[in-house]
Amino acid sequence: MYDAGKIITGLVIFVGFVTFPIWGSFGDTDVEPTPVVNISGNCVESVEYMRANHMQMLNEWRDEVVRENDRIYTSKAFGTEFEKSLSSAGKTSCTSCHSNKAEFCDSCHNYTAVTPYCWECHNEPKEEI
Amino acid sequence: MDENRRDFLKKAGVGSLVGLGVVSAVGVVTEKEGRASTSSDDTSGTRLGMVVDTRKCPEDCTACSDICHSIHNVPDFRLEDGSPDLKNEIKWIWKEPYHNAFTSKSEAFTAEELESRKVTVLCNHCKSPSCVRVCPTQATFKRPDGIVMMDFHRCIGCRFCMAACPYGSRSFNWRDPREENGKKVVGGRDIDPEFPTRERGVVEKCNFCSERLAKGKIPACVEKCPEGALTFGDLNDPHSNVRELLRANNTVQRKPELGTGPSVFYIV
Numbered sequence: 001m002y003d004a005g006k007i008i009t010g011l012v013i014f015v016g017f018v019t020f021p022i023w024g025s026f027g028d029t030d031v032e033p034t035p036v037v038n039i040s041g042n043c044v045e046s047v048e049y050m051r052a053n054h055m056q057m058l059n060e061w062r063d064e065v066v067r068e069n070d071r072i073y074t075s076k077a078f079g080t081e082f083e084k085s086l087s088s089a090g091k092t093s094c095t096s097c098h099s100n101k102a103e104f105c106d107s108c109h110n111y112t113a114v115t116p117y118c119w120e121c122h123n124e125p126k127e128e129i
Numbered sequence: 130m131d132e133n134r135r136d137f138l139k140k141a142g143v144g145s146l147v148g149l150g151v152v153s154a155v156g157v158v159t160e161k162e163g164r165a166s167t168s169s170d171d172t173s174g175t176r177l178g179m180v181v182d183t184r185k186c187p188e189d190c191t192a193c194s195d196i197c198h199s200i201h202n203v204p205d206f207r208l209e210d211g212s213p214d215l216k217n218e219i220k221w222i223w224k225e226p227y228h229n230a231f232t233s234k235s236e237a238f239t240a241e242e243l244e245s246r247k248v249t250v251l252c253n254h255c256k257s258p259s260c261v262r263v264c265p266t267q268a269t270f271k272r273p274d275g276i277v278m279m280d281f282h283r284c285i286g287c288r289f290c291m292a293a294c295p296y297g298s299r300s301f302n303w304r305d306p307r308e309e310n311g312k313k314v315v316g317g318r319d320i321d322p323e324f325p326t327r328e329r330g331v332v333e334k335c336n337f338c339s340e341r342l343a344k345g346k347i348p349a350c351v352e353k354c355p356e357g358a359l360t361f362g363d364l365n366d367p368h369s370n371v372r373e374l375l376r377a378n379n380t381v382q383r384k385p386e387l388g389t390g391p392s393v394f395y396i397v
Contacts (some may be wrong), residue, residue: 007395062282063280066278066280066282067270067280069280069339069343071343087325088322088323091189119283119326120328121325121326121327121328123320123322123325123326125317127324
């Protein structure tokens with residue numbers, strides 16, 4: 001075999017290059033998102049429920065408020081009443097507690113690469129620095 | 130089968146005549162019922178409406194549109210020379226010359242004072258709104274209290290409603306209403322955090338301040354009018370303030386001949 005050294009070296013480099021995505025995935029531990037909640041007390045429902053279902057809930061709220069003029073949500077877990085509002089300046093809108101969009105909303109949304117278009121129209125909470 | 134062809138045809142003919150008779154009789158009955166149920170004189174439930182006293186409305190006053198456009202984050206597009214950008218204009222409540230507002234009124238020998246009068250116009254929140262009929266996504270719909278609402282989330286920007294509305298009450302967002310930094314709407318106004326903006330590609334119009342009504346307030350234009358020219362109330366309630374005005378004054382609607390049943394009335 002002529003030029004065995006060059007060919008084998010080339011093959012090794014080639015294989016290494018092609019399988020780079022596999023090597024690249026080793027070692028790196030996935031950085032799980034850590035949404036920062038900067039207030040105490042309970043959310044509308046339990047944390048687990050909100051993590052899994054907040055998007056459906058917001059969609060339902062949206063339709064109920066706009067189309068049925070039904071603006072109050074009674075928590076199933078806690079029995080308290082909340083305004084069905086994402087971002088109004090009301091005392092019980094989502095962003096009146098979760099006023100840190102960058103650390104709260106964006107941390108998971110960026111991690112899962114979802115881009116909800118809420119903020120195209122709805123007002124972002126004023127970040128307090 | 131010992132029936133001959135002649136007998137068969139006779140029976141078939143009688144049968145089809147009877148059938149036709151039954152179908153048309155049913156048709157007559159259902160049509161009558163249909164007409165009764167869509168009567169335009171139906172006054173059950175709430176029908177929110179407005180009375181505009183154009184006599185009280187000063188020509189150069191823009192208090193109603195200023196407050197409306199400010200609290201609803203309506204952009205104020207300007208050309209480079211600072212004049213209004215009419216191609217991209219968004220408006221919820223504005224003023225029209227008398228003849229533009231009331232196109233079905235005679236133009237012959239109109240009093241000079243009327244000729245120059247500016248009439249405050251807005252969405253008429255019609256009783257049978259043509260915009261609602263044409264909307265393919267039901268983004269615009271009629272609430273039980275008579276308000277013709279927009280669900281901006283559902284609007285796909287087809288603009289059928291704009292073609293259907295005979296009053297030009299709807300505006301399309303050709304441009305992004307938000308300025309680059311997202312803190313202001315175009316025109317330099319700070320965004321009112323109580324109300325969302327819109328995005329490019331949706332239609333918008335007056336919503337009779339449904340967000341204020343939900344908190345027990347009256348529409349902002351009515352509240353802010355310095356002359357008390359705007360009155361808001363339930364047209365179906367015989368004792369409401371709007372009905373008192375309608376009783377005491379000669380009023381007109383805009384283009385009533387089209388059958389849309391506008392809920393905004395004008396004292397001329």
